Amino acid sequence: ELKVEQNPLFLSMQEGKNYTIYCNYSTTSDRLYWYRQDPGKSLESLFVLLSNGAVKQEGRLMASLDTKARLSTLHITAAVHDLSATYFCAVDMQGAQKLVFGQGTRLTINP
Amino acid sequence: KAGVTQTPRYLIKTRGQQVTLSCSPISGHRSVSWYQQTPGQGLQFLFEYFSETQRNKGNFPGRFSGRQFSNSRSEMNVSTLELGDSALYLCASSLGTSSVYEQYFGPGTRLTVT
Numbered sequence: 001e002l003k004v005e006q007n008p009l010f011l012s013m014q015e016g017k018n019y020t021i022y023c024n025y026s027t028t029s030d031r032l033y034w035y036r037q038d039p040g041k042s043l044e045s046l047f048v049l050l051s052n053g054a055v056k057q058e059g060r061l062m063a064s065l066d067t068k069a070r071l072s073t074l075h076i077t078a079a080v081h082d083l084s085a086t087y088f089c090a091v092d093m094q095g096a097q098k099l100v101f102g103q104g105t106r107l108t109i110n111p
Numbered sequence: 112k113a114g115v116t117q118t119p120r121y122l123i124k125t126r127g128q129q130v131t132l133s134c135s136p137i138s139g140h141r142s143v144s145w146y147q148q149t150p151g152q153g154l155q156f157l158f159e160y161f162s163e164t165q166r167n168k169g170n171f172p173g174r175f176s177g178r179q180f181s182n183s184r185s186e187m188n189v190s191t192l193e194l195g196d197s198a199l200y201l202c203a204s205s206l207g208t209s210s211v212y213e214q215y216f217g218p219g220t221r222l223t224v225t
Contacts, residue, residue, distance in 0.1 A: 030210045042201060043216040092210040097144050098167045101154035
């Protein structure tokens, strides 16, 4: 059974600081996704990582994938308040349209 | 291009009732997946439909069912509602049933069971 674990689950940080969210998964998968969710809202796609060593960056967020370690990271650089949200990683079951999500990391960025 | 739409956006039901939620995929998308999000269990896969056929199913009781129409629109039904069914129900559409196609999520339906 595919399991996806994120840590930390809660993260409170100050504006301007850097931090990393980790996502571990238990079995081989085709791709890994990162999503953002604001309170009461749906999921906003941030990154799709397709292969080992993939790195994608958008603004202050950078995601990477190590398929050998079954680990993805979401790095936040010089955090700003607008990045406060819950971040989910998700992995698909090989070949299927079935995403298995991590527990989510609730990120709060304080001025 | 319009995104995924879900109706209704909010719903309040009583225990024992049944409910039907609707999802209209992005034009041209033929696969629709449903997910349940609760504070306790997180985001969980319910089922996926492609070409009017259920392709994958998550670990949910038979009270949860769905279907897909020839225009790719999908409905999910929950019968004999329980308090624990209160959740945000998200549907996602994609071009096809293979994982090579990214899923795009709708705004969700917030179901409250009292």
